[in-house]
Amino acid sequence: MPITVSTREFNQKASQMLQLSQHEPVFITKWGKIVGVLSSYEQYRQQEGKSLADAFASGHEAGALGGALNEAFDDLLAGIRQHSSKMRETHWGD
Structure with a gap:
């Protein structure tokens, strides 16, 4: 009760x-x-874990976790790609 x-x-x-x-x-x-x-x-920790696990297991795109997180991830990924491209140009003369 x-x-x-x-x-x-x-x-x-x-x-x-x-x-x-x-x-x-x-x-x-x-x-x-x-x-x-x-x-x-x-109980709190179990609920927190379920929330995050549910978001990843939902079968939806990463947008299920929220637009701000999606944007931050996209920005990070773009920065990594740009850095990788510059590194290839520097080391291999591409």
Whole structure:
């Protein structure tokens, strides 16, 4: 059963909430709306790994990871190609 506490209760019982979060997520509410979730570090790491793995396994182009990442990768790749071309010209006289 999910654990839900108000921000006030969370502030008063932070240590206890931290202990509870080692077993299941603790949802923190303010004015009846969830504003945060406290979970164990292990749960967090598992979720982070899934997110990245899901992005790569999605079968989509690298764009699934986001446009900014795509642009940065393209810029890096262009720089490597330009550097490689200059190196060939310098060493082999092409």
